[in-house]
Amino acid sequence: MAGLFQRALRLRTALRCLYDYSTLSRSTATLSPVDFHRPFLTCSSEQVLASTRKLHAGAEGSKVSPSAAPERLPFCRVTEEDLAFFRKILPGRTIVDPDLVEPSNVDWLKSVRGSSEVLLRPQTTEEVSQILRWMVTKSTERCLSSHQTFSHVLFSSYSYCNSRNLAVNPQGGNTGLVGGSVPVYDEIILSTSLMNKILNFDSISGVLTCQAGCVLENLSFYLEERDYIMPLDLGAKGSCQIGGNVATNAGGLRLLRYGSLHGTVLGLELVLADGQVLDCLSTLRKDNTGYDLKQLFIGSEGTLGVITAVSILCPRKPKSVNVVFLGCETFEQLLKTFQLCKGMLGEILSAFEFLDSECMRLLNTHLKLPNPISDCPFYIVIETSGSDPTHDAQKLHNFLEDAMTSSLVSDGTVATEEAKIKALWSLRERVTEALTHDGFTYKYDISLPVERIYQLVTDMRKHLGNQAKSVVGYGHVGDGNLHLNVTSPSKDPALLAAIEPFVYEWTASCRGSISAEHGLGLKKRNYIYYSKQSQAVALMGNIKAMLDPKGILNPYKTLPDNLKQ
Amino acid sequence: MAGLFQRALRLRTALRCLYDYSTLSRSTATLSPVDFHRPFLTCSSEQVLASTRKLHAGAEGSKVSPSAAPERLPFCRVTEEDLAFFRKILPGRTIVDPDLVEPSNVDWLKSVRGSSEVLLRPQTTEEVSQILRWMVTKSTERCLSSHQTFSHVLFSSYSYCNSRNLAVNPQGGNTGLVGGSVPVYDEIILSTSLMNKILNFDSISGVLTCQAGCVLENLSFYLEERDYIMPLDLGAKGSCQIGGNVATNAGGLRLLRYGSLHGTVLGLELVLADGQVLDCLSTLRKDNTGYDLKQLFIGSEGTLGVITAVSILCPRKPKSVNVVFLGCETFEQLLKTFQLCKGMLGEILSAFEFLDSECMRLLNTHLKLPNPISDCPFYIVIETSGSDPTHDAQKLHNFLEDAMTSSLVSDGTVATEEAKIKALWSLRERVTEALTHDGFTYKYDISLPVERIYQLVTDMRKHLGNQAKSVVGYGHVGDGNLHLNVTSPSKDPALLAAIEPFVYEWTASCRGSISAEHGLGLKKRNYIYYSKQSQAVALMGNIKAMLDPKGILNPYKTLPDNLKQ
Structure with missing residues (x-):
């Protein structure tokens, strides 16, 4: 036992240089969009639109990819009358300056770009309601008076206004990875960024109620001062907003311990497509x-309603947190380590993440993050959090001893101080960032039976041969969630054609999910059938038609193009 | 510290006689329906129907209670042709013998009674699908050919078949408390009792997949042999079925630790009203x-679809379980004990339940269960479960020492052996049973902000004065869930009028829920507006109309009578 900790101590010396990076917060280092290139900034809106289509369709593609945007639907275009109304209810918060609208038109990956000319920044639920009510009534009235007869309205039922309304792109922190958070064409961007008030915190029950635009990290800071934590944690926490987290059912690093948002979210306030406020804010x-x-x-990715407030059950802040970074020779050993860990760490296990040696190479190469242990094919990040530091240390000690004496892990290091914990975490959290430096990245977010998750990476490597620059795997072992990423010096339609539909077919053959936590957004919407039965997708379409009969909320997202609505 | 354990030891001697009751399993003692009176068994179906209406309407009531059943909707009546079809697909499992159908017509509380003449016992999803498909097609065709013209069908849209179909009452273990699990009139009872196969258990991920009719306790036994447990536990576990648990979103004793079924259920297979199988069995x-x-x-209480299979995430079986039974002088002290407990027991806390001295009196009087500690106004049952017996005992020790030295609790006893744990648990779990011996019971299942939960009991006592025989409060403090029960020597409309709507208005004034975990069923459907905004209820109606346009699934339940569908 003592030997193990001596070994861990020895290994800690290797971490010294790593700690130098601990000032790079895991939350802000990864997702700041300030360095975007803005090649379209000086274009006219027609040029933007043309470029957008090209981008969506895959510039070099000979055939239209299923992830390409469909044709623009015949929504109204914004008029001066609309802007006058918006300016009246949102004075100083109706943004039309292209420079100021631009960051909201582009996603964090710079992979999709819309051409919206209007960014609205409401502060209250009532303002959101007024905006949507305007879009489905006033603008309809106007369109109707100029274009339609009463008989048109009477006989075309549900769809009579589809072609006559303004479309809306609800937007939180714009940190999504599937093109769900930016407009596809000229949808009005409805940002929740100024809806950032904490409404209530009950320190007895641990229930936090806040507006949708609160940044996740700010909520974490607020709660930590009150001896609580948020039940979710993401690499994007410095930018992402709780409303967006809920709208995308964000998973992240604490899901293993505290479960999904379907369990922890207690209430929502929403504005429906017709402007009606739905108060489910229990x-x-x-x-x-x-x-x-x-x-x-x-x-539902903002396609059924705009989330304006959230109440969420928060766990007590743990009194002790430990992070262990381990190396394994095989993925089988990694899985055995996971089983051992679940049994021995039990209720204090709060994360079990992994990255492969290719990820480590990219972290070394592009971010100069050194490997704190000796080189191994697989690395594990384990976090424990509990209420008694002595008990936690002892459980961890026993587990590490068992794991090392049974040769499941070949090397490792332990961190108990906050800065060191952050440094170890950054090895897992900054893989996404390292990948962006490696080239154009094809990203896949797959759920599989846990024993299969690395097989997909191995098979993909074999399948692609030397077509790809890097094929890497990392993710949440505890949740059966693999992030498979393939990089290339630049966009490469031939490579894409080799990856897809191979990756989706492989996943479907194991009854996996082609989007574990990222959602479908624009990019994956047409792949839904790989994971969902057609009857289920049809029912989703019925729900969309019921809640948003005019299809104005986040059009072109989540549901496949071939769906009748 | 040693003093505390000596005190606990001393108190354990008081438990000796209690252990004699440990053979009364907490799971089977409370919910066996074998002793039902069957006053209607020899009646004709017309007499049954008349009696049913009277019972639902409140026999002695001068005006119709909101919990009374509405008029029978014009569903078809079962014909010989229907029976021939059912017998063909369910040979030997189409039950029409009134003696055999009877237990499924009456709820466990004997408070509501239907008059169904047919009980179907399918074994497979395909059989359920065939049954429902028959009901919406064959029986419709027959009705249409004899009663309706084609133009009727064409122009009355959604509602054209409402008056021409057979209605269905999906039924699991029939342990519900709000009249949701039995027919109201002559709905065909579709029992899932023979759908009791375990389909798969993945010992790596802990995911159990099984048919809907598996009895909760059987699943628990199965899992415990494999070192796992179910994430939910109820007093009714010896009878209730997992499909019914999911259909009613059962809460129970482990919710504090493992969260609600919205988080733990990973997949469902369902048969929709039109017989379509919806495969969401991820x-x-x-x-x-x-x-x-x-x-x-x-x-959704079986009103949107019939659940045929469930997959659910199961936690590892804890290596150590402890139960503590404590006494408090005031509810304020009890709440402070809860706060202390959350902080000190943290991740090993798995239940925090309470009962008041009136509950204890009923347990003593009607079930001869003695109080294991000295008399107190309030009693707490705390359960811990964890992965290290030594650590758990130490955490519990530290907590008890703090709680007793700060005079939050005035007496207590600890159990670590299984039989003793069961005996202590039975004090909490058998309150429901004790109440049934005390007289006619008016039952309320209320969610409130945790600091308000006992105020309702106190206010109700003041409000009722000597009108009631007993007014008792118990429940799940950790979840803010109060079970308020009022007994009377017999049914008493004047007492009921004094309780309702007082209890609902009181609850609504705190934004509480008038049904925390029991559901709305038949009895509470018309009280929904006390807890839900009218727009939300209207949306529920739209969902019902979309999924079950003919309204054949569990009619008269969940949604209020005045809702347009």
Whole structure:
């Protein structure tokens, strides 16, 4: 036992240089969009539109990719009358300056770009309601008076306004990875960034109620001062907003311990497509009065309603947190380590993440992050959090001893101080950033039975041969969630054609999910059938048609193009 | 510290006689329906129907209670042709013998009674699908050919078949408390009792997949042999079925630790009203491909679809379980004990339940269960479960020392052996049973902000004065869930009028829920507006109309009578 800790201590010396990077916060270092190139800034809107289509369709593609945007639907275009109305209700917060709108038109990966000319920044639910009400009534009235007869309205039922309304792109922190958070064409961007008030925190129950635009990290700081934590944590936490987290059913690093947002979100306030405010903002842990409507909106990517407020159950802040970084020779050993870990760390296990040696190479090469242990094919990040530092240390000690004496792990290091913990975490969290420096990245976010998750990486490497620059795998072992990434010096349609649909077919053959936590957004919407039965997708379409009959909320996202609505 | 344990030891001697009751399993003692009176068994179906209406309406009531059943909707009546079809697909499992159908017509509380003449016992999803498909097609065709013209069908849209179909009452273990699990009139009972196969258990991920009719306790036994447990536990576990648990979003005793079924259920297979099989039976922990449809059905009380299979994430079996039974002088002290407990027991806390001295009196009087500690106004049951017996005992020790030295608790006893743990648990779990011996019981299942939960009991006592025989409070402090029960020597409309709507108005004034975990069923459907905004209820109606346009699934339940569908 003592030997193990001596070994761990010895290994800690190797971490010294790593600690130099600890000032790079895991939350802000990865997602600041300030360095975007803005090649379209000086273009006219027609040029932007043309470029957008090209970008969406894959500039070099000979055939249209399923992830390409469909044709623009015949929504209204914004008029001066609309702007006058918006300016009246949002004075100083109706943004039309192209330079100021631009960052909201482009996603963090710079992979998709819309051409919206209007960014609205409401501060209250009532303002969101007024905006949407305007879009479905006033603008409709105008369109109707100029274009349609009453008989048109009477006989074309649900769809009569589809071609006559303004479309809306609800936007939180714009940190999504599937093109769900930016407009595709000229949809009005409805940003929740100024809806950033904490409404209430009950220190007895641990229930936090806040507006949708609160940044996740700010909520974490607020709670930590009150001896609580948020039940979710993401690399994007410095930018992402809780409303966006809920709208995309964000998973992240604490899901293993605290479960998904379907369990921790207690209430939502929403504005529906017609401007109606749906108050499901319960703060109760239990409420079985009718259908749990809020669940429908968790993970619906802003296509069913705009989330304006959230109440969420927060766990107590752990009194002790430890992070261990381990190396394994095989993925089988890694899985055995996971099983051992679940048994021996039990209730204090809060994360079990992995990265492969290719990830480590990219971290070394592009971010100059050194490997704190000796080179291994696989690395594990384990986090424990508990209420008694002595007990936690002892559990961890026992586990490490077992793991090392049984040769499941070949090397490792332990961190208990905050700065060191952050440094170890950054090895896992900054893989995404390292990949952006490696070239154009094809990203896949796959759920699989846990024993299969690395097989996909191995098979993909074999399948691609030397077509790809790097093929890397990392992710949340505890949740059966693999992030498979393939890089290339530049966009490469031939490479893409080799990856897809191979990756989706492989996943479907194991009844996996082609999007574990990123959602479908624009990019993956047409791949939904790989993971969902056609009857289920048809039912989703019915729900969309019921809640947003005019299809104005985040069009072109989540649902496939071939769906009848 | 040693003093505390000596004190606890001394108190254990008081438990000796209690252990004699440990053979009364907490799971089977409370919910066996074998002793039902069957006053209607020899009646004709007309007499049954008349009696049913009277019972639902409140026999002695001068005006119709909101919990009374509405008029029978014009569903078809079962014909010989229907029976021939059912017998063909369910040979020997189409039950029409009134003696055999009877237990499924009456709820466990004997408070509501239907008059169904047919009980179907399918074994497979395909059989359920065939049954429902028959009901919406064959029986419709027959009705249409005899009663309706084609133009009727064409022009009355959604509602054209409402008056021409057979209605269905999906039934699991029939342990519900709000009249949701039995027919109201002559709905065909579709029992899942023979759908009791375990389909798969993945010992790496802990995901169990099984048919809907598996009895909760059987699943627990199965899992415990494999070092896992179910994430939910109820007093009714010896009878209730997992499908019914999911359909009612059952809460129970482990919710504090493992969260609600919205978080732990990973997949559902359902048969929709038209017989279509909806396969959402994922076993993945994460899947963000489109809307999470299964969530809609969790807690929908069989009104949107019939659950035929469930996959659920199961926690590891804890290596150590301890139960403490404590006494407090005031509810304020009890709440402070809860706060202390959350902080000191942290991740090993798995239940924090309470009962008041009136509950203890009923346990003593009706079930001869003695109080294991000295008399106190309030009693707490705390359960810990963890992975290290030594650590758990030490955490518990430290907590108890703090709680007793700060005079938060005035007496207590500890159990670590299984039989003793069961005996202590039975004090909490058998309150429901004790109440049934005390007289006619008016039951309320309320969610409130945790600091308000006992105020309602106190206010109710003041409000009722000597009108009631007993007014008792118990429940899940950790979840803010109060079970308020009022007994009377017999049914008493005047007492009921004094309780309702007082209890609902009181609850609504705190933004509480008038049904925390029991659901709305038949009895509470019309009270939904006390906890849900009218727009939300209207949206529920739209969802019902979309999924079950003919309204054949569990009619008269969950949604209020005045809702347009």
